[in-house]
Amino acid sequence: MPKDFWLEIRDADVPEDFKGKIGLIRRTDDFAPNYKEVEIRALEKPDLSVFTQREIKILDDLAFVYKEATASAMSEVTHLPKQPWDITKREKGNNKPIDYLLSIGEESAVSMGDAADTLKEYFEVVHNFGIEPTK
Amino acid sequence: MPQPGQILCYKDYEFDDHSKKEKLFVVLNDTDRNSVCLVLKTTSKSRRYEGVGKGCNPQKKVFFVPTGWEQCFTLDTYIQLPEIIEITIDKLLVGEISRKIYVSSSLSIECFKLLKNCLKQFKEDISPQHRKLIFKS
Numbered sequence: 001m002p003k004d005f006w007l008e009i010r011d012a013d014v015p016e017d018f019k020g021k022i023g024l025i026r027r028t029d030d031f032a033p034n035y036k037e038v039e040i041r042a043l044e045k046p047d048l049s050v051f052t053q054r055e056i057k058i059l060d061d062l063a064f065v066y067k068e069a070t071a072s073a074m075s076e077v078t079h080l081p082k083q084p085w086d087i088t089k090r091e092k093g094n095n096k097p098i099d100y101l102l103s104i105g106e107e108s109a110v111s112m113g114d115a116a117d118t119l120k121e122y123f124e125v126v127h128n129f130g131i132e133p134t135k
Numbered sequence: 136m137p138q139p140g141q142i143l144c145y146k147d148y149e150f151d152d153h154s155k156k157e158k159l160f161v162v163l164n165d166t167d168r169n170s171v172c173l174v175l176k177t178t179s180k181s182r183r184y185e186g187v188g189k190g191c192n193p194q195k196k197v198f199f200v201p202t203g204w205e206q207c208f209t210l211d212t213y214i215q216l217p218e219i220i221e222i223t224i225d226k227l228l229v230g231e232i233s234r235k236i237y238v239s240s241s242l243s244i245e246c247f248k249l250l251k252n253c254l255k256q257f258k259e260d261i262s263p264q265h266r267k268l269i270f271k272s
Contacts, residue, residue: 049263114183120151125176125220128148129232
């Protein structure tokens with residue numbers, strides 16, 4: 001989750017632009033009582049026509065894998081040693097952006113070189129067209 | 136307003152190494168009727184596309200237009216698929232970007248038709264929203 005969005009919802013207050021669209025429910029996790037958890041429920045049927053089939057499949061897969069997971073369990077799984085978060089923390093410091101290229105492995109369908117070129121061109125587009133990736 | 140098949144030229148497009156050159160984009164939809172302009176980016180760099188044939192190369196994710204096929208390109212040009220860039224009409228008409236982008240030329244009707252057919256092969260990577268704008272306009 002983008003940090004900015006978490007800061008907006010961590011007290012279970014629905015941001016103005018999401019009013020009537022999502023509901024936020026405070027949750028507790030007995031195994032991690034110090035963690036803040038907020039469950040997000042859709043109040044409207046979302047318009048998924050902005051997503052490609054590939055993106056929908058990724059979202060479905062993630063929703064399936066983490067359906068029953070608590071926030072602390074998700075956090076544990078995504079912060080394992082030698083994985084992108086851990087590598088970034090060790091090499092760049094806390095809260096630094098994780099390089100997309102860290103997701104490329106030997107089993108990836110794309111080579112590191114092609115992925116790096118594609119990513120470079122993507123950020124050129126973002127820069128020149130003033131596109132905000134998270135909006 | 137840009138029309139399907141037209142080439143948009145972005146003057147002083149800034150690259151990763153901070154150099155600035157012209158960059159060409161192919162318009163996919165009829166922007167008169169829609170609020171966004173959908174474009175594909177192009178490159179004349181062949182490094183990633185060695186050995187591709189003229190036209191559609193879905194496995195390499197590129198539509199290759201060699202010099203001489205289309206008058207709109209002065210260099211061998213690779214139209215990159217399937218990443219579709221969405222530009223709002225506001226950005227095209229007002230503001231800083233509007234002063235940098237202009238319609239430079241156009242693909243022939245036949246070539247644009249082949250490009251659209253090529254794009255159809257990327258079913259998993261085009262959203263229903265974009266598909267509607269490109270193929271039903």
